[in-house]
Amino acid sequence: MLKGLLPAWVEADPLRSRATDPLGLQNVADRLADRLLPGLSVLTTRARYFSFFCWARGETGPGHNEHQIHRCEVALALTEKSLSDADPEHAESCRFVGSRNIKFFEQGQVPADPRRVYKMPAWRAYRPSLSAVGLVDSASDFSLTEAGAALSNAFRRAVRPRWEPARPFPAAACLSCSSHDEKRQLRDVLGLSIGGPLDADSADPRVRRSVFVREMRKTHRNDGLSPEVVLPGYEGLRSPNLPEPARTLRVAAVWERLSFGLNAVFVSWLRAVDAGTCRSFERTLAELLTGRLPQPTLEPTELSAQNQVPALARAVSSLRHAIRLHDQLDECHTMLKDEDAFELARSLVSSRQAPRVRVAKTINDLRSRHLAAKGDEAWVRECPDGELELARDGGETWKMPSVVRPHAYRMAAFHQIAFDLGGL
């Protein structure tokens, strides 16, 4: 028998933001985003964190010391907080990790346990990207590479931070104040400043990002980058030999039409389960299947009780559009690799069965897909008497998803990085 040993409680593994995806459609979007902007993520939104983390990693010695890096982050967050307190405009324009929690932290010094300010170090979100762009080496405790060491020096020269673990940094460490040298180096490693001809089909992540940047310069130089702005321009292209990244963007547009439609139908059904109006929901959806509908936009849609019919109409129209595009484009099969999702949509919008039958079958299929994606964490469950109910733990303040929006494709995050570095 063991002596004096206690087991441990199991702490939740991360990546819960991904796990909010109710039908498991995010994986395909991630794969496409990897083709467009490899090595980055929706969390890597500020360029200067790259140089800051290089400096922090270098300062914390040869071993990987996440705790000390987290303390450095909190020191930076305190700096940003003091700048925001002095200038409300800064608070609006300069976003940083921990901005919400640090409002409630009264002390001006970094606590010994940085988790008192915020629990999860941003280092974890940036670490994979730092490694992917070649600033740290993940195989040897995230030690700095040559490029990482150069960037760390650039940050040190610009900020001249004194390593006193309890103290905030000087104002020059602000995330919006990258030096010219830092910007130059970051533009280079992120692929924002590669000159000359590029191989559009290259597997090199830096070249891929660069190809994406050039494409966006042509079409969206002055607009914000987001899927709802970028993707509709590509879904109408019919050429069989589109170069990258236009080809991937065209496929992403098809996927977003499908994802929007399926998510909107599923979440609307969940709301109907909650409100006890399943029959009315099914009747409405069946009626919409028989009529003509205008082509929808990719804008986020609110799913309220008042907005149910227009939202469902947009969903049905999106699914029809997705199926039509999918059937016209060969690369949908090879790049999306989720034919089941298209079959599900097809059985709803273009089957020859009666609309009520199609709706019932689709709801059943959506539930199965949701169960497969979420497992024990399914949002809906069957009571012993066969009735369905939402799997909420408490009764009053459980939040039903109220908006369906396209997947992010790292576009907004990359746009913010580019903005920090002087624009596309």
Add this chain to the structure above:
Amino acid sequence: MARTHKGLQWVRTSEAIRSFVTEHGRSAPRRAILCTYNFEAETFERFLFPELTRRGRQFSTLVLADGAALQGELSRTGQRRFDRYEIGPVRCGGGGVFHPKLVFLAAGRRHMVGIGSANLTSGGLRANLELMMFADDTTECGRQLVGGAACFLSRLIKKESIHLPASAREFIETALAGVKVDRHGLIDSLDESLLSQMVSLVLGKRGSNDRFSREVIILSPWHSALRSPEGLDPAIIRQMSGAFGGSLSIYTEGQKGCGPDLGVPVYIRGERPRKAAVDNEDSDNPHEEDVFDRRPYRVHAKAYLITSPRQGGTLFFGSANCTLPALNRTPDGGGNVEILGASRLGDAEISAFKGDLNDLFVLTQKTFGAKAPIRPETAKGIILCGRLTGGRNGVRLHIEAPNVERGSVQVGPKPDRFTVTVKIRHGWGLVSKPIEIHDLFPDVLPKRSDSSWGSVLWERSGREGIPFPVSIPLLGVGTDSPDGFLLDLASEEMGFWPAETTNGGAGAQVDDQSQDEEERDDLDALTEAQHEGELDRIAVRMSILRKRIMRSAGGPEYARSRMALLRRQIAGMDIAPHLRDVLLEYSHQRSPYTERPAR
């Protein structure tokens, strides 16, 4: 990252595995055995499997899951492909379920064990309140746990009433080679009911006089009357009360603020709303305390603390729920396969555990009528699993149906499409015609040189289709091609997988990510031998395999056991007798160069 709470630590399963892999994962052979009741492949592949494949340190991974639960999961998810690991469904002949939750990792001579209540599901890894203990064999307690897990696994594969794939048995035997078995490290239900073992550990063989001054705390989920192996059963609570005496209290999950009426004080996990959102891109979200650092609300941990005023207490924790099939029966008598860790606690540890329970649970006065959980369904169909092997004449599918002496079964690629009829003789069937293989795997055939080593096929049972997993066996057994078999074994022994190829496996090589010069030489020799004649290939591969085993970081004990197992594997191969004799003779030869065991 483990964190000190008031009492018990909080750990992530993935980080416990990662820290072992980081520290000891350089040594080969690298093997992992994971036991679970429910298995969600998508969750496993997203959260845990990457930890077992980082930095070229690939662990040959076997997942054992309950046969019926796996059928349910495969029916729900439909056709899918599995990553590079083998799935072994387990069926209990007596009607119980395979319910242990165990992680067993071996890297060279180091081992790590994790036991507790967490399944390989999104709930087990991320959503439920679970208890797990992870330890490696660098400490005395870790050695006890490793010995206990080895004892459990070695007896599991010998138990005739429990059906698991032959390839899984062989892999477990290989992974346990050289591991010292410790019968006292863990208790399991394979031969004796858990309750009687708990009683003898707490009260001693003769019993004790101060029974009625004891306190018994039961932590177990409450699943009302659903079909589930989980739950609390009023009948077993009476038995426990009779066995240990004293006061008894229950910590479980509540429903809308009420707990089950069990005639004893019931504490329930306080309830709090759960958030859900669709694809919120807010960059601050992942750092929100309520998202990452929440304390789970769905109770799935199982623990039994029996304390005595003068002698401290004993904590039992693991997979067994407070039900009759879990605690009071053996698999032969219709019970479940379960394991529990037993730990003798002092006053400080007891108060730490109780402190956590008081933090997490509240006493409820409101109750509802208690019902015993309904037994879960047993596995349907006759096929346990399929395995794909490469042979001289192409790919062959071996069907394993352990309860069938003679018969036939229709199988197909979809639940409503059965294209091939397979004859079963003495529990085995074989599909070897290329056209039939193509019919069964019309899209992609899993291959060792592919990114997927597993798929799902369906057998006809009446009017419905029953899914069963098909995998590439980890040790390459069942092939009629000795050189392919030896290459698989050699690369497995060295801890490398065949590189993924796009040309259907022709010219597959092993990934060359070795840091060791001698290993690189061996990999080069294995690759170069592909261009030699068959006998030369066999000689090179056998020589390297033997050298790797004899010089393995697993040590001399491992080398002896592994060589004995290798001879048995060769003797059982479906190859020409003269080749078998040559291989056996070669495996018996001694050479001062190759057979210098590692120190």
